[in-house]
Amino acid sequence: MNGAHAGAAYTASKHAVVGLTKNTVFMYAQKGIRCNAIAPGAVETNISSSINNISNLGQERTGKAQAVIPRTGKPKEIANVALFLASDESSFINGTVVTADGGWTSPF
Structure with missing residues (x-):
C-alpha cells in the first residue's frame, strides 16, 4: 500500500483501491456481495x-525497504490469496485489503 515509495500518482492509485473496496461493500453488502482487495508486494512478473x-530517490528508498524481504513473491502465491477470498472459506471477510508482501510493509 506504499506504492513502492515512488511517485504520488502511483501511491494515490493504491490508496484509491482501499476507498473503492470499502465503498463497494457499503453499497452492496446488503445484497450479499463481498468485495476485498489484495495488496501484493514485489512479485516475479x-x-x-x-x-x-x-526516480533515483524512489529507487533508493524502495531498495532500503525491500532489504527486509527474503525473496520476491510468485504469481501463484498471489493467486492463492485471490482463490481464498473467492471461496466460501472467506465468507466473513468483507471490505478489507489483504496484504501479501512477504513482510515488505512490516517496517511501516
Missing part, C-alpha cells in the same frame, strides 16, 4: 520492463 523514468 515482467512489469519492470515497462517502467520508464525511474
Whole structure:
C-alpha cells in the first residue's frame, strides 16, 4: 500500500483501491456481495520492463525497504490469496485489503 515509495500518482492509485473496496461493500453488502482487495508486494512478473523514468530517490528508498524481504513473491502465491477470498472459506471477510508482501510493509 506504499506504492513502492515512488511517485504520488502511483501511491494515490493504491490508496484509491482501499476507498473503492470499502465503498463497494457499503453499497452492496446488503445484497450479499463481498468485495476485498489484495495488496501484493514485489512479485516475479515482467512489469519492470515497462517502467520508464525511474526516480533515483524512489529507487533508493524502495531498495532500503525491500532489504527486509527474503525473496520476491510468485504469481501463484498471489493467486492463492485471490482463490481464498473467492471461496466460501472467506465468507466473513468483507471490505478489507489483504496484504501479501512477504513482510515488505512490516517496517511501516
